[in-house]
Amino acid sequence: MKRAQNDKIQNFNNCNKKPKLENQITIVNDNKSCLENLTDELLFEIFDYLDTYHIYKGFYYLNKRFKNIFINSTIPEAINILPMSKSNFENYYINIILPNRNRINLLRLTNPFTLDAIFSPPSIILEFIRLEILILDNIQSKNLSKFFYCLRSLTKFHSLTLSLADNIEFLNDIFSNVLSLSKLKYCKIIYQTKNDETPFSPFLTIYDRSPIEYLIIDGCFPFDSLNNLLCCLPRLRHLSMNSFRRSSSKSLKLDLRKLIIKSYDFPFIVIVKLLHFTPKLTTLKFDSFVLDEMNMKLFEQSKLFEYVSNTNTIKNLEIRNDCLFKQIQLIVNLLPKLEYFKSGMNRKEIGNIIRFLITKPNNKIQNLFFICISETPKICLREINLLIKLENLLNDYFIKYINRDLYLWW
Numbered sequence: 544m545k546r547a548q549n550d551k552i553q554n555f556n557n558c559n560k561k562p563k564l565e566n567q568i569t570i571v572n573d574n575k576s577c578l579e580n581l582t583d584e585l586l587f588e589i590f591d592y593l594d595t596y597h598i599y600k601g602f603y604y605l606n607k608r609f610k611n612i613f614i615n616s617t618i619p620e621a622i623n624i625l626p627m628s629k630s631n632f633e634n635y636y637i638n639i640i641l642p643n644r645n646r647i648n649l650l651r652l653t654n655p656f657t658l659d660a661i662f663s664p665p666s667i668i669l670e671f672i673r674l675e676i677l678i679l680d681n682i683q684s685k686n687l688s689k690f691f692y693c694l695r696s697l698t699k700f701h702s703l704t705l706s707l708a709d710n711i712e713f714l715n716d717i718f719s720n721v722l723s724l725s726k727l728k729y730c731k732i733i734y735q736t737k738n739d740e741t742p743f744s745p746f747l748t749i750y751d752r753s754p755i756e757y758l759i760i761d762g763c764f765p766f767d768s769l770n771n772l773l774c775c776l777p778r779l780r781h782l783s784m785n786s787f788r789r790s791s792s793k794s795l796k797l798d799l800r801k802l803i804i805k806s807y808d809f810p811f812i813v814i815v816k817l818l819h820f821t822p823k824l825t826t827l828k829f830d831s832f833v834l835d836e837m838n839m840k841l842f843e844q845s846k847l848f849e850y851v852s853n854t855n856t857i858k859n860l861e862i863r864n865d866c867l868f869k870q871i872q873l874i875v876n877l878l879p880k881l882e883y884f885k886s887g888m889n890r891k892e893i894g895n896i897i898r899f900l901i902t903k904p905n906n907k908i909q910n911l912f913f914i915c916i917s918e919t920p921k922i923c924l925r926e927i928n929l930l931i932k933l934e935n936l937l938n939d940y941f942i943k944y945i946n947r948d949l950y951l952w953w
Contacts, residue, residue: 645672654681666693677704705721706734728754806830812835857881
């Protein structure tokens with residue numbers, strides 16, 4: 544694959560390495576006259592430091608000139624659906640994505656709900672006639688077959704990154720569909736298997752031959768099927784395969800934007816101290832944590848706790864094991880900028896926890912708009928939906944149950 548193509552994908556997936564304005568631009572009428580004095584060329588230079596959505600949010604509604612600059616530029620060609628509320632997404636979809644679908648060459652979806660919103664019906668993919676790069680995160684495998692059929696008709700499409708939300712048992716459907724894309728040059732597949740078991744081998748034949756040159760498989764792939772796979776990839780130039788049992792040390796970035804702690808019963812005080820020295824951290828994942836309840840109230844009032852609460856930039860938090868209500872209350876006080884929260888929860892406390900998180904007590908976590916409850920019974924879908932409606936907690940939301948995980952987006 545050409546270096547330019549690799550660079551384009553790498554730069555997009557690692558956009559945090561490029562200097563960007565982290566705060567969302569808000570529309571301030573008093574600044575219009577200052578902005579009006581800027582030339583179009585200078586505005587385009589400013590836009591280079593911003594994501595398409597931030598440009599849309601900050602400039603699209605200022606006045607007719609800025610709106611025309613946006614519409615007539617090449618900006619809408621790359622669409623990265625950032626974490627956002629449901630109402631913001633719907634406006635963005637109507638004003639930008641739909642009108643520019645025949646111009647978009649790069650599309651990234653990171654929310655399991657947005658795939659349904661954009662590709663419903665699936666044939667709408669055919670209208671993305673210039674689509675070259677498609678990145679799908681947290682997607683259900685059962686929804687893929689209907690999209691692959693339409694992707695085959697896109698003549699410019701050559702790069703696919705696929706991250707599956709549910710556990711995989713049979714690999715055949717995924718790999719057969721991927722190999723059927725006659726223009727595909729780059730492919731990255733990320734999946735998990737149940738309890739780290741080896742999935743059933745894909746059944747591939749010489750008719751599954753693919754033009755793929757760059758293949759990354761991040762998941763448990765059966766070794767005895769490797770030769771069979773390679774026979775279907777005569778043009779392959781780069782192959783990377785990685786089991787889930789492999790060390791995750793690479794997840795720890797040098798700039799400490801993301802931290803994964805692989806340790807059970809990690810002391811909460813130590814987590815706070817780590818956050819004190821990692822102020823740019825935006826994503827935090829750990830298995831579980833323990834509280835020193837005797838001293839926790841005193842610690843919560845300490846200068847260290849107050850400092851970390853005011854300075855940390857954690858937006859995404861995932862806790863693998865169950866959290867008690869009192870633990871979540873402590874998390875809310877520590878991480879007020881939280882947008883996405885995933886955790887197991889005590890079955891008896893789920894209702895109180897959801898009510899607490901949605902109502903945003905004491906003006907905490909005002910930015911939260913996405914909750915995932917992991918490993919929860921399906922009956923909770925009906926119970927939480929009923930709770931929200933009876934208590935009128937939310938007016939506009941989506942709720943979905945995927946592979947024992949319950950997702951709530953508003």
